[in-house]
Amino acid sequence: MSFQLGIFNTYTPVVTLVGGAGNTVPVYATNIGRWTKIGNMVWLQLYFTGDGGAEGAGTGVLNFSLPITSAATQPVFRVMAGYMYNATATASVAYADLNAGATSVTIRRATDPSAVPASANGNNQSNTAREIRFNLVYEV
Amino acid sequence: MARTGLLNDMAYEAVNWNNYTPTVTLVGGAGNTVPVYTTNTGRWSRTGKLVNVEIYLTGDGGNEGAGSGILTIALPFTSGANQATSYVAAGILNNNVTFGYVLAQVAASTSVVSLGYFSAASTFIAAPGSIQNNTTRTIRMNFWYEAV
Numbered sequence: 295m296s297f298q299l300g301i302f303n304t305y306t307p308v309v310t311l312v313g314g315a316g317n318t319v320p321v322y323a324t325n326i327g328r329w330t331k332i333g334n335m336v337w338l339q340l341y342f343t344g345d346g347g348a349e350g351a352g353t354g355v356l357n358f359s360l361p362i363t364s365a366a367t368q369p370v371f372r373v374m375a376g377y378m379y380n381a382t383a384t385a386s387v388a389y390a391d392l393n394a395g396a397t398s399v400t401i402r403r404a405t406d407p408s409a410v411p412a413s414a415n416g417n418n419q420s421n422t423a424r425e426i427r428f429n430l431v432y433e434v
Numbered sequence: 435m436a437r438t439g440l441l442n443d444m445a446y447e448a449v450n451w452n453n454y455t456p457t458v459t460l461v462g463g464a465g466n467t468v469p470v471y472t473t474n475t476g477r478w479s480r481t482g483k484l485v486n487v488e489i490y491l492t493g494d495g496g497n498e499g500a501g502s503g504i505l506t507i508a509l510p511f512t513s514g515a516n517q518a519t520s521y522v523a524a525g526i527l528n529n530n531v532t533f534g535y536v537l538a539q540v541a542a543s544t545s546v547v548s549l550g551y552f553s554a555a556s557t558f559i560a561a562p563g564s565i566q567n568n569t570t571r572t573i574r575m576n577f578w579y580e581a582v
Contacts, residue, residue, distance in 0.1 A: 299481065299482050300480075300481040300482010300483050300484045301482050301483055302483055302484075302514070302516065302580045304516070326518050328516065328517075328518055328580065330482065330483070330484050330580075332481055332482075332484065337484055337578060339517075339518045339520055339522075339580070340518075341518035341519065341520050373523075374523035374535070375522065375523055376520065376521060376522045376523055376537070377521040377522070377523075377537050377550075377558065379558070383556045383557060384556055385552070385556055385557060385558035386556065386558075387523060387535060387552070388523075405555045405556040406555045427518070427519075427520040427521050427522065428520070428522055428523070429520065429522040429523075429577070429578065431578075
């Protein structure tokens with residue numbers, strides 16, 4: 295894959311629900327992925343908002359595809375990455391879990407800053423006002 | 435491989451950090467007084483259209499913040515037209531004994547970053563001037579965005 299130094303590229307991040315039961319993958323009106331690659335680092339913006347079809351459902355964990363597979367040497371990490379929202383009083387910090395050699399990023403959410411972030415699932419994106427926005431930097 | 439190596443070297447050499455003054459404003463709302471800080475530091479680096487920013491505002495440098503206008507801070511470069519409007523985790527703020535996660539919103543084609551924070555569990559709001567009304571106030575943020 296070719297790239298220009300510091301120039302951003304667009305891709306369509308694919309949403310999946312991994313595991314769980316009763317899953318319906320949420321569809322967004324806006325589904326944007328933007329990324330740039332410098333050396334072995336990727337800077338990634340993901341932005342999902344608006345009711346573009348099916349509402350999310352189920353206990354499967356939200357995953358979003360990456361533009362480039364993470365490196366085998368990428369340390370497994372969990373970082374505060376952005377924001378997610380479903381309906382009134384459900385805003386939460388979005389955490390990104392990334393593994394080595396991964397083709398997707400897993401999302402967690404914390405409504406209480408002192409609590410361990412729980413897996414974000416389809417039920418957490420069940421409202422027409424659903425939204426997830428985050429930035430991520432990782433090694434490829 | 436040689437070309438990739440060259441690009442890596444160029445990226446390494448190209449990243450220098452620069453200072454700027456991150457001007458604070460309050461947008462909209464009512465009863466606004468812009469908080470003034472003793473330390474008002476901005477640092478940025480740019481590689482192509484990728485801009486990394488550090489902002490550090492702390493200490494009682496004059497007026498205390500007031501009002502319902504939304505805290506915004508100047509960017510070193512205008513954002514690009516394709517910048518995805520995005521609240522991203524950026525840092526913390528404190529106001530006396532109140533602490534909150536700060537999320538940064540950089541819209542497309544804008545010269546400022548807007549701040550939001552979790553005022554309570556599950557409640558995320560745009561950050562008003564009044565959240566910086568104590569003499570012990572701080573905002574610290576790191577974030578990146580796509581420039582024009």
